[in-house]
Amino acid sequence: MAHIKSRKHPIDRRSSCSTAVAMAFMVLPGTAVYAQQATSVLPEVEVHGTAESYKADTVSSPKFTQPLLNTTQTITVIKKELVQQQGGTTLSEALRNTPGVGTFSLGENGATNTGDAIYMRGFDTSSSIFVDNVRDLGAISRDVFNIEQIEVTKGPAGTDSGRGAPTGSINLVTKQPTLKEAYSGTVGVGSGDFKRATADLNKPLDLDGGAAFRLNLLKEDSGVAGRDVVKNDRQGIAAALAFGLKTNTRTYLNYLHIDQNNIPDAGVPTIGLPSYNASSGTAGENAILNGSPKVNSKNFYGSSGDFDDVKADMFTVRVEHDFSANLRLQNTTRYGKTTQNFLGTSFMKITPANLTLARTNNSKDQENEIFSNQTNLIANFNTGAIKHSLVTGVELSREKQSNIGYDAVSLGTLADSSVYNPNPNVQRVGYNPTRNAADSSGQTDTASVYLFDTLEFSPQWQVNGGVRVDRYDTDFSSAVIGTTRNGFPVGLLHKMPDASTSGTLFNWKLGALYKPTENSSLYANYATSKQPPGGANFSISASGTGGNNSADFEPQSTRTAEIGGKWDVIDNKLALTAAIYRTTVANEIEGSTADGFFQTGKKRVQGIELGVIGDITNLWSVSAGYTTMNTKVLSGASVAADGSRTFSYTPKNAFTAWTTYKLPKGFTVSGGARYVGKMNKPTDGAVDIPKYVEAYWVYDAAATYKLSKNVDLQLNLYNLTNKDYVASINKSGYRYTPGIERSARLSANIKF
16 A cells, blocks of 8 residues: 655655755854955956846747847747846746736646646647756746756747647746855745745855856745635755866856645636626526626635645756867766655535535656757858858657555545635545556657758858657556446456557748848748657557647647848847747647547637846846737637637737836836736636636735845736736636735845
């Protein structure tokens, strides 16, 4: 007999990480002495532009051979300076700085999404998140305490990173050691019982040889403003060691450990929301729900015993060698493992007679592993009058996911909840989690080769292209417990046939660029992407009854065309971007278990995206973006709940802006606004639901005062108008997550 891991002894489970974090924070105040001693021997560093500019000129991946100005694709770079001024702590919060990207989906029916469930340009992008250009797996809410910048690439990324979401990818660039001695930290408190501390310690070890060590630390224990009971408790250590920074051979060793012990949020009932419509029912009993008021958005409908425990470990070794000024080799090896032990409360339909909800269990015990090795050769050379910037490489990876099944009865039962007056202080009756052997495991092995080249014919004209070939093999095994729904003997274990699929994905992209001036560009780009069955979750079926996961289906295919322009103005301190794009996704799966599944679906999203980021003056910075997305199901039966053939979780219009101005005497003021347009939810036969989610505006502000040369005080204010809005909604439409209420955080930023 095995059990879901207990949360009764959290101190024991986290003692090693907690001790290390605590010891490092105790050391932090004394590091100023060492910084002063080293100042005289540090090499002089020439700085271009303002030290805390929002604008980035390049991305970290060598596959993008040109600066952003000359890259024929929409890429948004969110730097740590912008996230810090906003008081952001997670990837989901940071992504609010690019329009139309967010965690709009709460989950599939009774299940609740955990971690970074990101939608971008109409499609789920959760499986296309990378750390230092290596795929990152697992249902984890990624913290930004160790992140230098976030690179959001929009449009098919199949050529750049292999199988993935149709509309882009997200890459987190971690902080690496440098030869500049620096120590910093942040301590903050705020609404919702927010408590957080971070530290960033960088120490050169050998200035002549170029060795350095960097340590980033995190401890947070917080609630959520405007939500009862929900809790975020996480801590982390990120250690990095670098050798040979001044030589032709550089080595980086990185280790990351994250420990999260949260109380998850399943949301609140959607009753009373605009467009909420209850069916009459067989005897008209549901009509009482129409016109009923909304629930208090603070209400928690789960149990205080719910938990979401996540552990993540990541080991990375990167070696770079310069053969010459024009030829470089880079090799990256990564092993990562993430485990999630989750027990949450789910609820769906309301019983009209007594206005109650039946509470059921939603559990997950999952492990993800990845082993990856990438080798890139970067070369610059000429063939006659043509300049080449070429990257070629090989990638080998093994990705695994396993799930442990538990007997549903052994997870216990929860009493029904009042719709308007829930009691979270209830415990599960009969809780004795026992494995039932209904486990599953999947593995995908991939071997990839790729080639990218930018051909510069003149200072005005460039052509770039890339090709990638991925050979993949996916194997999956599982067992299920029979129910009336799956047709197997009720209560008995049934071993499903093992399934496997394999194939070769060929993706390519081609772009042309014209530079009217040195600091501007006009471009056109065409690119493809593919996602094979089981490519997002490793779960495949041996027959055509498995829906999207059927092993005998072809990969989902994507094609995107984009035309745009970029212009760096004000001495290249401010970047202006504009793009028009169209993405078409074919081979979508439609149908049902009863009628069969067919690969005849086709979808399209097209739109315009505008952006501005950088410094207007030495005192005034801005980051802003706007997008409009027109979505349509071209063929297939997928129709939104309001009857339209538009995408779910996709606002037609979205806007984001943040601006900062430095005042005299050490004061800095900041403010921003976000607009998310009306969003449709899917249709799945659910009744007593809203048909769509209303549009909303949210306004935030911040002020910073430089208390001394080493300490800044920062006050962040969120949701200034106390807007009550829907941040995410589940597929059926019975539950939604409210946005945070008006709240504040006060932080002290310490730098030496």
